[in-house]
Every structure is written in C-alpha cells, then in structure tokens.
Amino acid sequence: MQIHRFAIAIMAALLAAGAARAETIGFAQVGSESDWRTAFSADMKAEAARRGIKLLFSDADNDAARQQEAVRGFIAACVDAIVIAPVVVTGWTETLQLAKAAGIPVFIADRAVDANPDLFVARIAADFNLEGRLAAAWLAQATRGTCGVVELRGTEGAEPTIQRRKGFLAVLSQFPSMRLLRSASGGFTSEGGKRVMEGFLSTPEGLKDVCAVWSHNDNMLLGAIEAMHAAGLRPGRDQLTVSVDGVPDIFRAMQAGDANMSVELKADIGKYIFDVVQGYLAGKRNFPKWVLIPSDLHTPADAASMLARRGG
Numbered sequence: 373m374q375i376h377r378f379a380i381a382i383m384a385a386l387l388a389a390g391a392a393r394a395e396t397i398g399f400a401q402v403g404s405e406s407d408w409r410t411a412f413s414a415d416m417k418a419e420a421a422r423r424g425i426k427l428l429f430s431d432a433d434n435d436a437a438r439q440q441e442a443v444r445g446f447i448a449a450c451v452d453a454i455v456i457a458p459v460v461v462t463g464w465t466e467t468l469q470l471a472k473a474a475g476i477p478v479f480i481a482d483r484a485v486d487a488n489p490d491l492f493v494a495r496i497a498a499d500f501n502l503e504g505r506l507a508a509a510w511l512a513q514a515t516r517g518t519c520g521v522v523e524l525r526g527t528e529g530a531e532p533t534i535q536r537r538k539g540f541l542a543v544l545s546q547f548p549s550m551r552l553l554r555s556a557s558g559g560f561t562s563e564g565g566k567r568v569m570e571g572f573l574s575t576p577e578g579l580k581d582v583c584a585v586w587s588h589n590d591n592m593l594l595g596a597i598e599a600m601h602a603a604g605l606r607p608g609r610d611q612l613t614v615s616v617d618g619v620p621d622i623f624r625a626m627q628a629g630d631a632n633m634s635v636e637l638k639a640d641i642g643k644y645i646f647d648v649v650q651g652y653l654a655g656k657r658n659f660p661k662w663v664l665i666p667s668d669l670h671t672p673a674d675a676a677s678m679l680a681r682r683g684g
C-alpha cells in the first residue's frame with residue numbers, strides 16, 4: 373500500500389513537470405540601431421531557445437508608438453510575461469497599467485521608464501550614469517584635466533542618453549579646464565555619428581581646440597572616425613576618443629590606433645533577464661527593483677583579448 377502511494381506521488385510530480393507548458397514571453401526590443409543592440413537581441417533569442425521559452429520578439433525600429441502597440445499586442449495575446457527594452461523613458465504608465473490589470477508581470481530590460489515602479493517587477497540594466505562618469509574620469513587622467521570635448525549624443529529621451537550625459541558632465545564639472553564645446557544627437561547609429569561629425573567639421577572652427585570626442589556609443593564613434601579620416605585627421609591621436617558598449621569593431625579601431633577607450637556594456641544579459649522572469653513565474657518574489665549589470669572599461673591594452681573573447 374505504502375509503495376503504491378509513493379509511486380502515485382512520483383507520477384504526479386513527473387506529470388506536473390512533464391506537463392509544465394513552455395512559458396510564452398513577449399519581448400519588445402528597441403530596434404537594431406547598433407552592433408550592441410543586435411548582439412543583445414541574438415543573445416535573448418539564443419537564451420530563450422536554451423530554456424525552451426517561446427519568445428515573441430518585436431522590433432520597434434526606434435519608434436516609441438510602435439513599441440507601445442507591440443506591448444498591447446502581447447497583453448491581448450495573454451502572454452505569461454513581458455520584457456520591455458524601452459525606446460524612451462516616457463509614456464509608459466497607461467500600457468503598464470493595462471498589463472497589471474491583465475495580471476501579466478512586466479520586466480524592464482536595458483533602459484528605463486519613468487512610470488511608477490509598482491507597475492513592473494524589476495529593471496535589469498547597467499548603470500548608464502556610472503558609464504558617463506567613467507568616461508570623463510578616464511579622459512581627465514589622460515589629459516591631465518585640460519581638454520575641449522565634443523559630444524555625440526544618443527537617441528533623445530532614451531535613458532542612456534540622459535544618464536551618460538549627466539554622469540559625464542558631473543565629473544567634467546570637477547575639472548575647470550575641461551569643457552564641453554559642442555554636442556549633437558546621432559541616434560546611436562554609425563550613419564548618425566558620421567553625419568554629426570561631418571557637421572562639426574563643416575563649421576569654420578572645425579575641430580580646432582578639440583582634444584577629445586565623447587560618444588554615447590561605439591557605433592556613432594566609428595561613423596565619426598570615418599568622417600575624421602576623410603577630413604585628413606588622425607582620430608585616437610589628434611583627438612582622443614571615449615565611448616560606450618565595447619563592440620568588436622571598437623577593439624579593431626583601438627588596434628588601428630583610431631580609438632582610445634570604451635566602457636563595456638554587456639550584451640549577453642539574456643541569462644540575467646530570464647533568471648528573474650522565470651524565477652518570478654515560479655513564485656519567487658524577493659527581487660531587487662534594479663538588478664544591476666556590471667560595467668567594465670577597455671583600452672588598446674586589452675583590445676586583442678577582448679576581440680578573442682568576442683570571437684572576433
């Protein structure tokens with residue numbers, strides 16, 4: 373009799389495990405504007421496949437309204453959970469309230485929203501303000517605190533643009549001989565960075581008095597480097613460069629002497645995100661509101677090892 377009950381219990385557990393249907397998770401991605409973004413998307417898809425998660429993937433192509441629509445589509449489809457990498461911080465309250473009313477947990481990845489934190493479970497992301505501070509601190513030591521800087525800003529209204537700029541300016545203000553001379557948005561794309569640099573170069577003063585280029589991401593800087601070469605300049609030498617992401621092409625630019633420092637933003641964050649999402653769906657509740665992704669900093673000294681690590 374005893375054995376019979378035990379067998380039934382095992383059977384029930386196996387059945388329950390066996391029958392547990394794959395989770396369906398909606399992922400609203402920003403777009404494919406940069407090498408980092410493309411690597412992040414690939415990592416999310418691979419990690420979901422590894423875990424047997426059915427991932428509904430939407431690419432907003434940097435269109436905030438389109439992204440809202442995609443999230444409302446996930447709500448209508450009654451997915452088990454929603455992950456959002458928001459194009460911009462604003463305008464999310466209503467949609468998040470809809471998800472909450474439908475009982476669908478929401479997780480913010482990579483960027484941030486300015487909605488009430490009660491409307492999402494957790495944010496999984498790096499500290500963009502820290503990235504800006506690291507970039508300025510590195511530049512201050514490299515220039516002994518005397519430098520005129522031009523800035524390539526990311527997408528207007530996006531959290532990394534707001535915070536990287538804030539962090540950079542906070543440190544710059546500590547050095548009276550370091551000044552931001554010009555700033556323009558390149559939308560986080562290579563073409564955008566090239567266009568902004570061509571704009572700077574077309575002014576009468578060009579890059580006179582400019583000792584460094586600060587870019588909110590590597591792709592814009594790579595576009596700017598192209599424009600600087602076309603103008604007969606030597607980026608990485610005539611002007612120092614600092615940027616963020618740590619994509620393979622910035623390490624190649626470092627090896628070519630065209631770039632000097634990049635703050636690494638980890639792209640393989642699928643495991644961090646799905647650990648939180650699946651943990652929550654399995655009943656876990658004690659998550660920090662902000663699950664911090666660690667940053668790192670790279671120079672030509674470790675460009676070769678970083679490229680090897682990235683399979684470059």
Ligand code: GYE
Pocket residue numbers: 405406407408409482483532560588589590616617637
């Ligand atoms: O730095 C950039 C991408 O959201 C932090 O978005 C991310 C940024 C990243 O376009 O390459």
